[in-house]
Amino acid sequence: MKKLLDVLSGLVGQAFADCGYDSSYGKVTVSNRPDLCEFQCNGALAAAKAYRKAPIKIASEVVERLTGKTDQAETKPVWQEASAVPPGFINLKLDAGFLAGWLGQMAADEKLGCDTEEKPQTMVIDYGGPNVAKPLHIGHLRSAIIGESIKRICRFMGNHVIGDVHLGDWGLQMGLIMQAVKEEHPELPYFDPDFSGDYPEEAPFTIGELEQIYPAASARAKEDEEFSRRAHDTTYQFQNGDRGLRALWQHIIRVSVADLKENYRRLNVDFDVWYGESDAQPFIPDMVERMKKEGYAHESQGALIVDVAEETDTKEVPPCILVKSDGATLYATTDLATIVQRVREFDPDAIIYLTDKRQEMHFTQVFRVSRKTGLVDDHVKLVHIGFGTMNGKDGKPFKTRSGGVMRLEYLIGEIEDAVYNRIMENRTMEEAEARQTAAVVGLAALKYGDLSNQASKDYVFDIERFSSFEGNTGPYILYTIVRIKSILAKYRANFGEEAESRAASEAAILPAAGEAEHQLQLCLAQFAETIDVAYHELAPHKICQYVYELSNAFNQFYHGTKILAEENEERRESYIRLITLTRQVLETGIDLLGFSAPDRM
Numbered sequence: 001m002k003k004l005l006d007v008l009s010g011l012v013g014q015a016f017a018d019c020g021y022d023s024s025y026g027k028v029t030v031s032n033r034p035d036l037c038e039f040q041c042n043g044a045l046a047a048a049k050a051y052r053k054a055p056i057k058i059a060s061e062v063v064e065r066l067t068g069k070t071d072q073a074e075t076k077p078v079w080q081e082a083s084a085v086p087p088g089f090i091n092l093k094l095d096a097g098f099l100a101g102w103l104g105q106m107a108a109d110e111k112l113g114c115d116t117e118e119k120p121q122t123m124v125i126d127y128g129g130p131n132v133a134k135p136l137h138i139g140h141l142r143s144a145i146i147g148e149s150i151k152r153i154c155r156f157m158g159n160h161v162i163g164d165v166h167l168g169d170w171g172l173q174m175g176l177i178m179q180a181v182k183e184e185h186p187e188l189p190y191f192d193p194d195f196s197g198d199y200p201e202e203a204p205f206t207i208g209e210l211e212q213i214y215p216a217a218s219a220r221a222k223e224d225e226e227f228s229r230r231a232h233d234t235t236y237q238f239q240n241g242d243r244g245l246r247a248l249w250q251h252i253i254r255v256s257v258a259d260l261k262e263n264y265r266r267l268n269v270d271f272d273v274w275y276g277e278s279d280a281q282p283f284i285p286d287m288v289e290r291m292k293k294e295g296y297a298h299e300s301q302g303a304l305i306v307d308v309a310e311e312t313d314t315k316e317v318p319p320c321i322l323v324k325s326d327g328a329t330l331y332a333t334t335d336l337a338t339i340v341q342r343v344r345e346f347d348p349d350a351i352i353y354l355t356d357k358r359q360e361m362h363f364t365q366v367f368r369v370s371r372k373t374g375l376v377d378d379h380v381k382l383v384h385i386g387f388g389t390m391n392g393k394d395g396k397p398f399k400t401r402s403g404g405v406m407r408l409e410y411l412i413g414e415i416e417d418a419v420y421n422r423i424m425e426n427r428t429m430e431e432a433e434a435r436q437t438a439a440v441v442g443l444a445a446l447k448y449g450d451l452s453n454q455a456s457k458d459y460v461f462d463i464e465r466f467s468s469f470e471g472n473t474g475p476y477i478l479y480t481i482v483r484i485k486s487i488l489a490k491y492r493a494n495f496g497e498e499a500e501s502r503a504a505s506e507a508a509i510l511p512a513a514g515e516a517e518h519q520l521q522l523c524l525a526q527f528a529e530t531i532d533v534a535y536h537e538l539a540p541h542k543i544c545q546y547v548y549e550l551s552n553a554f555n556q557f558y559h560g561t562k563i564l565a566e567e568n569e570e571r572r573e574s575y576i577r578l579i580t581l582t583r584q585v586l587e588t589g590i591d592l593l594g595f596s597a598p599d600r601m
């Protein structure tokens, strides 16, 4: 199905052409003065220059065309109002019949009017990015939440999308843990160079212990130079294939990944592949060798580097270091090798990364090296979406009450409690149901609170505000959906199941009877455009904005309309079809954001 603005632009463009102007001047946009009109076209202003004519004259000619009798008798009128306004704007208002007809088509379309990508792309989304054995904290939360939404949006548009968690499973943190375990339990076979049997199947630690080991070892390394040196050695040995350390490493990964999966499940986030930094390592030697041989990489102070500065740079972009003077490879080396791996396995058209925006320079370097050395074809898009920090009310990075970095599960717990208390204030639910509902609503509060901000901006994490059932919040959107579900349930109770399903899927949507209904219809008609923009800009916050506006439009309509008590059967059924469509659009929207609505709240 075509998008509404495209159709309207086509019609106005035709009117321009009929008057002897180029049809490209007919571009129609949603009005930025909704008090004056619904849509507008500013093409006459631009045409005035090209045709050396007063803009208002051109606008008037076009308007005359638009409002004049249509040539084809069966064409229904499109405009209720079209007017030329000085200096040369064209203000437009849609005909109610046209709009209702449009919604009828949209309701019959399985994608609610959204067109999928003509040439589906293969896309890898690199998000989550947790580090093995380090607790998942809120620093990784945004990556997971935004990445999941972007994955869903790209997939909804018909692309082949692969979500990759890209585990941090290779660095010094692994050596620190192993060294700490070794010093605590030197008797374990992993550390015996003469051991040639099978290593135990069970890990020598639980996730709880593992999470204690890492911070303790990391703190110790900062103070104890000797320990730090031993941990570096261990890292080196494990990276170079020490059999016992590799076996121990497998245990760390298994225990840690099981815990991560549980955390992501609670967040309604899931990955198609669980590759890690370690999986890219085998690609490093050949890649580095080739970059050397082909003259891209050269030595500088003992290190191997690739220059990536460009003349147009406004701020310095330092060379990308592939291999340090001590032979160690770096984060960038791993990311480059990961690109090699992804090209081999998926042959992607795009790779999209989600991290804190402080990693921007890193990705600038990695992308430039990839292009320069031909790791990817020219057509491949490499995109880094850098997001801002989640701050507390004091404007500083969010911390627990006791001042520590907040662990994800505590954070989720806090927001669930806040929602639970609100639900219990109304006392309409048993405790057990309220708990379950709080989990669903709490997740919406958390995700919407995050996604409704433009990703690159810092934002204040405010549990009170995010969990409110009113205002621009996740719970408010869910509340609106629950309200629609409840009207539909009452309709079913009054008129029978069959009547409900018939009205919901077959009834004609009638031209709006009042202004609130007209506004609701207008808002619905803009769904496809919204999704299209969110997709092209990789911007979930556009969907948040939209579902909020749609919820407001629905609630306005709801407060001024007797839906169930409407006596005219045709109109009543039209309402049911309209609110069912509203529900579908809202539910599709929140699904793209990564959460869902309960039945009651």
Ligand code: ARG
Binding pocket: 126, 128, 129, 130, 131, 166, 167, 168, 335, 353, 354, 355
């Ligand atoms: N593990 C990294 C971190 O915690 C994030 C990884 C992001 N992805 C990537 N391909 N570099 O900062």
